Amino acid sequence: MSAEKPEEKAPAAPELSPLLEKVLARLGDRVLAHRTARGDDRIHVARERILEVVRILRDDPELNFDLLLDVTAIDYFGQPDDFETKLQVWDRNRATMRRLPQRRHELALPPRGSEPRFAVVYHLTSTRLAHRLRIKCRVPEDDPKLASVTPVWPAANWLERETWDLYGIVFDGHPDLRRIYLYEEFVGHPLRKDYAKHGEQPIQEYVGPGAKEPRRPH
Amino acid sequence: MATFSSANPWIAILKGLWVSIRHFFGNLGLFLRGRQDFAIHFPEQRLVQPPALRGMPVLAQMADGKERCVACGLCEWACPTSCITIYPAETADEVERYPEIFDIDMSRCMFCGLCEEACPEEAIIMSRQIEIASYSRRGSLWHKADLLVPVNQLKTRTDYLRRNYER
Amino acid sequence: MLDPERKNPAVPIEGNPAAALEELHTPPMRLQFGPSHPATHGTVKITLDLEGEQVVWSDVEVGYLHRGFEKECETGYYYQNIPYTDRLNYSSPILNNTGYCMAVEKLFGIATPERCNYIRVIGCELSRMADHMLCIGASAMELAAFTPMLYLIEGRELILDMVDSLCGARVTTNFVRIGGVSADMPANFADFARPRLDRALKLFEDADKLLTENPVFRQRMEGTGYLSREDLVAWGVTGPMLRAGGEPYDVRKVHPYLVYGELDFDVPVGEHSDNFDRYLVRLEEFRQSRRLILQCLEGIPDGPVDADDPRVRWPGKGRVFNRMEELIDQFKLVTEGGMPPAGEVYHAVEAANGELGFYIVSDGTGKPWKCRCRAPSFSNMSPLSKMITGGQLADVVPTFGMINMIGGECDR
Numbered sequence: 104m105s106a107e108k109p110e111e112k113a114p115a116a117p118e119l120s121p122l123l124e125k126v127l128a129r130l131g132d133r134v135l136a137h138r139t140a141r142g143d144d145r146i147h148v149a150r151e152r153i154l155e156v157v158r159i160l161r162d163d164p165e166l167n168f169d170l171l172l173d174v175t176a177i178d179y180f181g182q183p184d185d186f187e188t189k190l191q192v193w194d195r196n197r198a199t200m201r202r203l204p205q206r207r208h209e210l211a212l213p214p215r216g217s218e219p220r221f222a223v224v225y226h227l228t229s230t231r232l233a234h235r236l237r238i239k240c241r242v243p244e245d246d247p248k249l250a251s252v253t254p255v256w257p258a259a260n261w262l263e264r265e266t267w268d269l270y271g272i273v274f275d276g277h278p279d280l281r282r283i284y285l286y287e288e289f290v291g292h293p294l295r296k297d298y299a300k301h302g303e304q305p306i307q308e309y310v311g312p313g314a315k316e317p318r319r320p321h
Numbered sequence: 322m323a324t325f326s327s328a329n330p331w332i333a334i335l336k337g338l339w340v341s342i343r344h345f346f347g348n349l350g351l352f353l354r355g356r357q358d359f360a361i362h363f364p365e366q367r368l369v370q371p372p373a374l375r376g377m378p379v380l381a382q383m384a385d386g387k388e389r390c391v392a393c394g395l396c397e398w399a400c401p402t403s404c405i406t407i408y409p410a411e412t413a414d415e416v417e418r419y420p421e422i423f424d425i426d427m428s429r430c431m432f433c434g435l436c437e438e439a440c441p442e443e444a445i446i447m448s449r450q451i452e453i454a455s456y457s458r459r460g461s462l463w464h465k466a467d468l469l470v471p472v473n474q475l476k477t478r479t480d481y482l483r484r485n486y487e488r
Numbered sequence: 489m490l491d492p493e494r495k496n497p498a499v500p501i502e503g504n505p506a507a508a509l510e511e512l513h514t515p516p517m518r519l520q521f522g523p524s525h526p527a528t529h530g531t532v533k534i535t536l537d538l539e540g541e542q543v544v545w546s547d548v549e550v551g552y553l554h555r556g557f558e559k560e561c562e563t564g565y566y567y568q569n570i571p572y573t574d575r576l577n578y579s580s581p582i583l584n585n586t587g588y589c590m591a592v593e594k595l596f597g598i599a600t601p602e603r604c605n606y607i608r609v610i611g612c613e614l615s616r617m618a619d620h621m622l623c624i625g626a627s628a629m630e631l632a633a634f635t636p637m638l639y640l641i642e643g644r645e646l647i648l649d650m651v652d653s654l655c656g657a658r659v660t661t662n663f664v665r666i667g668g669v670s671a672d673m674p675a676n677f678a679d680f681a682r683p684r685l686d687r688a689l690k691l692f693e694d695a696d697k698l699l700t701e702n703p704v705f706r707q708r709m710e711g712t713g714y715l716s717r718e719d720l721v722a723w724g725v726t727g728p729m730l731r732a733g734g735e736p737y738d739v740r741k742v743h744p745y746l747v748y749g750e751l752d753f754d755v756p757v758g759e760h761s762d763n764f765d766r767y768l769v770r771l772e773e774f775r776q777s778r779r780l781i782l783q784c785l786e787g788i789p790d791g792p793v794d795a796d797d798p799r800v801r802w803p804g805k806g807r808v809f810n811r812m813e814e815l816i817d818q819f820k821l822v823t824e825g826g827m828p829p830a831g832e833v834y835h836a837v838e839a840a841n842g843e844l845g846f847y848i849v850s851d852g853t854g855k856p857w858k859c860r861c862r863a864p865s866f867s868n869m870s871p872l873s874k875m876i877t878g879g880q881l882a883d884v885v886p887t888f889g890m891i892n893m894i895g896g897e898c899d900r
């Protein structure tokens with residue numbers, strides 16, 4: 104497949120959903136980008152401003168995002184962006200009735216961009232107003248740090264511990280950032296794309312009481 | 322919702338006792354009238370299973386003793402736990418291909434039925450066999466010869482499946 | 489608001505705990521509760537510091553059942569991950585199947601036919617009934633009431649019989665497919681289901697009679713495990729626990745999916761936000777689920793059960809056997825998986841314990857780039873430490889029981 108560049112399409116002016124209109128009016132230039140796809144609204148914010156943004160989202164009576172559903176991360180390992188380019192390639196291939204790209208290397212993608220590797224994703228909802236919003240923050244690989252939202256929602260406590268455990272993203276200001284699923288001696292973060300699925304871990308010597316006693320022969 | 326007779330908890334306890342006594346005598350009466358299905362005495366008696374039952378996957382054996390499988394490998398590919406191993410070989414028959422080796426590792430199989438759904442030949446079928454315990458791990462590796470089951474013994478399942486064929 | 493007649497759950501330790509400790513000269517005793525404790529139906533380790541009978545500090549550790557569900561999903565095709573979702577909340581597997589498949593359908597932009605939606609609702613509500621029966625029965629058993637457990641397990645068997653006749657397995661259902669269900673209902677399913685539903689309800693009512701007015705049960709449940717409505721929301725708690733706190737948040741009502749918008753059911757809410765209200769909410773939800781199933785059996789339309797979408801739904805075998813194009817299609821779909829457009833979706837369903845969401849990121853290939861499960865048990869477990877600290881040791885068991893943590897889902 105030729106390595107042609109996907110043609111630059113002028114992005115059509117996106118229609119704003121009613122929720123995004125409110126969110127954008129309230130947050131202003133704190134929102135780096137926004138998108139409504141398949142009925143889900145999402146905004147991108149800079150990681151330095153996440154705490155500020157979520158405070159506004161929770162406290163504004165028009166928005167009232169009081170329930171934090173989920174915190175997780177995505178590892179865009181070697182992928183240029185949020186697969187938006189890929190979506191364009193997909194559409195173009197479909198339009199020309201070509202075989203759909205099946206394997207990842209067959210996609211004519213631009214080289215890996217300057218976008219940071221990880222994205223931390225928050226899912227919020229409001230119990231009173233029944234709307235959902237997704238916030239994405241890009242976090243670079245060499246400095247995977249982000250302010251913790253635990254002061255805003257205590258629900259983030261375990262969810263951020265899980266994200267640290269599985270992705271190795273550090274949440275500054277988290278009261279108790281320990282691993283939650285895996286043991287403390289575990290090396291690496293298993294949901295990162297460069298962690299092999301069948302990766303093996305070094306065997307941990309048991310050092311507790313009775314460690315030196317001979318095992319019962321079997 | 323519930324009404325609480327907080328004035329007298331004894332009444333509540335008596336009510337509860339009445340429930341369990343009713344159950345006791347109800348069951349006793351049924352037993353005396355000959356109801357036997359309180360417990361299934363397993364090896365002698367079997368539970369009546371619905372036609373939808375998914376047991377272990379087996380290979381359909383045709384009247385001439387050969388398998389119907391053409392070793393296309395779709396079931397191997399679809400299996401989420403990769404517990405099927407197929408070595409295809411060629412034959413002079415009309416279908417030209419057959420599996421020389423067809424192994425299913427039953428210790429990994431989770432009876433999900435995706436292999437059956439993927440098979441384009443109705444050759445691998447979820448049988449009604451669910452008793453597959455073995456004394457060793459090697460015993461739960463089933464080879465082609467063990468897996469072959471005559472088609473007419475799989476009729477319940479194939480009838481059930483054919484209901485959905487023309488969707 | 490807490491009923492003044494009920495005892496206050498979170499009795500704080502009088503005065504300064506440190507000073508009280510010095511006075512008594514007894515260091516707090518550290519107790520390991522779990523990981524496999526007979527009085528908890530889940531594998532979880534709770535570390536407690538006890539001052540007499542009072543819990544002064546606690547730490548909850550989950551993860552004993554972590555199997556790498558999300559990592560596994562990233563290496564399987566979309567259709568291959570459906571059996572894995574059975575193993576999330578293994579007491580209500582069809583709910584998980586439905587949640588996952590609906591998320592993938594949203595990614596593809598598929599609308600499933602009406603009959604399929606009705607069948608999914610029937611499956612979901614059967615699962616919910618089974619889950620609530622197991623939760624109430626197991627919690628009662630942990631409080632030493634064994635008889636209701638036996639009745640409820642008998643009722644659950646009847647419900648699992650129905651699940652069995654729907655999809656051929658009792659627990660590992662693998663029932664829902666992307667764009668449809670694995671098989672249509674059996675022809676006589678309504679006649680098969682109605683007497684069983686009645687019998688299950690009768691057994692349920694008996695367990696209700698044994699438990700709801702029982703003074704011992706009430707004393708252990710009432711007022712324990714209290715968490716205010718604001719705290720519940722802030723800690724991300726959903727499901728019966730949140731509704732017992734007076735917040736009528738139910739995904740089936742708030743974001744109606746399948747045919748819940750057309751069916752008639754009520755969402756019970758509690759007011760005291762304690763374990764007893766959680767129990768009552770579950771009781772009522774069971775009855776509402778039965779009502780939903782009866783409505784579905786009544787109103788289920790005829791028609792196809794599978795979306796006619798060659799991108800993802802495997803063709804019918806009748807055509808695969810006889811026609812070349814469908815055979816090729818079958819080969820393509822099995823070996824490449826259905827390939828959704830790139831993008832990301834979040835879809836949530838109301839599972840037995842709360843909002844079960846699937847967040848799927850697709851890169852345009854047949855395997856998900858990321859498949860995240862927002863497990864209700866996980867979020868519901870996180871305030872456990874807060875709920876039990878300051879209470880009695882004996883209150884840990886009913887509180888944990890009413891959270892209904894399912895290890896497979898919490899630890900994934």
Ligand code: SF4
Pocket residue numbers: 378399400401402403404405425429430431432433434435436437
């Ligand atoms: S039933 Fe499922 S796990 Fe077992 S062989 Fe078939 S596809 Fe594999």
Ligand code: SF4
Pocket residue numbers: 389390391392393394395396397407439440441442443444445
């Ligand atoms: S899919 Fe069917 S025909 Fe193909 S190898 Fe498997 S059993 Fe044989």
